[in-house]
Amino acid sequence: MKFDVVIIGSGLAGLTCGIRLAEAGKSCAIVSAGQSSLYFSSGSMDFLSHLPDGREVTHPLTALSELAEQAPAHPYSRMGEENVASLIYRAENLLRESGLAMKGSASQNHYRMTPIGRRRMAWLSPARVPTHELEWSFLCEKSSWENVAVIGIEGFLDFQPKMIAGALQKQGIKAQAKEAHLSVLDRLRDNPSEFRAVNIARLLDLPENLSLLAEEINRLSTGHDVIILPACIGLESDEVVGNLQIQVGKPIYLLPTLPPSLPGIRVNQAMNARFRQLGGIVMAGDKVNRIEIENNCITGVYTRNHGDIPLRTSHVVLATGSFFNNGLKTEFNRVYEPLLNLDLLANPERGQWTRKNVFAPQPYLKFGVNTDEYLRPLKAGKALKNLYAAGAVLGGYDPLAEGCGAGVSLLSALFVAEQIVAEQIISERFEAGQTIKPSMISGQIEAREVTQ
Numbered sequence: 001m002k003f004d005v006v007i008i009g010s011g012l013a014g015l016t017c018g019i020r021l022a023e024a025g026k027s028c029a030i031v032s033a034g035q036s037s038l039y040f041s042s043g044s045m046d047f048l049s050h051l052p053d054g055r056e057v058t059h060p061l062t063a064l065s066e067l068a069e070q071a072p073a074h075p076y077s078r079m080g081e082e083n084v085a086s087l088i089y090r091a092e093n094l095l096r097e098s099g100l101a102m103k104g105s106a107s108q109n110h111y112r113m114t115p116i117g118r119r120r121m122a123w124l125s126p127a128r129v130p131t132h133e134l135e136w137s138f139l140c141e142k143s144s145w146e147n148v149a150v151i152g153i154e155g156f157l158d159f160q161p162k163m164i165a166g167a168l169q170k171q172g173i174k175a176q177a178k179e180a181h182l183s184v185l186d187r188l189r190d191n192p193s194e195f196r197a198v199n200i201a202r203l204l205d206l207p208e209n210l211s212l213l214a215e216e217i218n219r220l221s222t223g224h225d226v227i228i229l230p231a232c233i234g235l236e237s238d239e240v241v242g243n244l245q246i247q248v249g250k251p252i253y254l255l256p257t258l259p260p261s262l263p264g265i266r267v268n269q270a271m272n273a274r275f276r277q278l279g280g281i282v283m284a285g286d287k288v289n290r291i292e293i294e295n296n297c298i299t300g301v302y303t304r305n306h307g308d309i310p311l312r313t314s315h316v317v318l319a320t321g322s323f324f325n326n327g328l329k330t331e332f333n334r335v336y337e338p339l340l341n342l343d344l345l346a347n348p349e350r351g352q353w354t355r356k357n358v359f360a361p362q363p364y365l366k367f368g369v370n371t372d373e374y375l376r377p378l379k380a381g382k383a384l385k386n387l388y389a390a391g392a393v394l395g396g397y398d399p400l401a402e403g404c405g406a407g408v409s410l411l412s413a414l415f416v417a418e419q420i421v422a423e424q425i426i427s428e429r430f431e432a433g434q435t436i437k438p439s440m441i442s443g444q445i446e447a448r449e450v451t452q
Helices: 012-023 060-070 075-079 081-097 161-170 183-189 197-204 207-220 239-248 262-277 405-431
Strands: 002-008 028-032 110-113 119-122 148-153 175-180 226-230 252-255 281-284 288-294 297-303 312-318 329-331 334-336 387-389
Touching: 002 012, 012 028, 012 081, 012 262, 012 405, 060 075, 060 081, 075 081, 075 405, 081 405, 148 161, 148 207, 161 175, 175 207, 183 197, 197 207, 197 262, 207 239, 239 252, 262 281, 297 312, 312 405, 387 405
Parallel strands: 002 028, 002 312, 028 281, 148 175, 148 226, 226 252, 312 387
Antiparallel strands: 110 119, 288 297, 329 334
């Protein structure tokens, strides 16, 4: 089996890279060993919320030069300020074209409401998640935010309406916690392992059950102006939530629950569908067991399901994630990349992996694959010619403390895709006997030597 590009990993980085390459006419296969980490995400995305020294960032694009000084190994610094500034808008457009309704802009961060009612800085948030500008409060965003009903579902432990209402009250917002009881959920309620957001949504999204939910919300929200619900409706489409809002006649907002998170699943489903629509192939439930290298170039990718039959490809993108996805692994005294034993950007002694204060930035979060300026991973100090890395497998940044996890995944994936597209353009010109000049592709991604 032969492809232009084989992408290892089906998370945000893998899907983004696959979509961009498929748009450019590349034949792409994504090898997906398990469930995407998007299932565990809130659906909101961050670009850059804090600098490494802890300073808050409100306008991310203007902070990139300072970031490069403080963290030259950060993926944004490796890609270059102009490339990041260009690719961020491509990322927003890619999500929009995948059918995702997101609000926010790279020019300025905003605050979103978290599942416990507090605020967290973000770059993009799903349209149904409560947000506000940095200088406003949730109350000021809409004049109707005078009396909020936070309505949970009886017995559903992944959403705590009293905690959320209490947090809103501390912010000066009049809020009251309520619980809805719907007999249609009794079967799920009897089995805690099945009483989760996805299973609830499958039932509540049915038209006949949505009407029952609307009746219960109308009963509970008398005297309230705004309604906050757990994200347990609209599994396949936001149209379901729109229909519910029409029946209720009041603004409805959704908050993510504990994983699996419906907004995160929606992101995964939309991007997966977009990739397949463009002709991409997802090898779900498969796993890369071995990668064949000759002359510092990957010549074959062997997977569990294909046995001795290799996937032949011109380029490979490593988007395997970090420790959570087994893109990085540990032994007692070392951290390593399991597929190719690639060079890591940081791998200190075990005693330096963590800090005693669990709320402090943790050093291990910056561990990851070391690359050159084109995001080609290094092995024994030398870049592999046709291998690129994108997303959480990269080192040099702290996705939690710096608030940049989703941004790094999206932008590094697009950056890598542009490298591969650029190589094709240069190769075609070279074969046609044309003069090859440095080109500006995606900002300042310069043409370089083509790997034949």
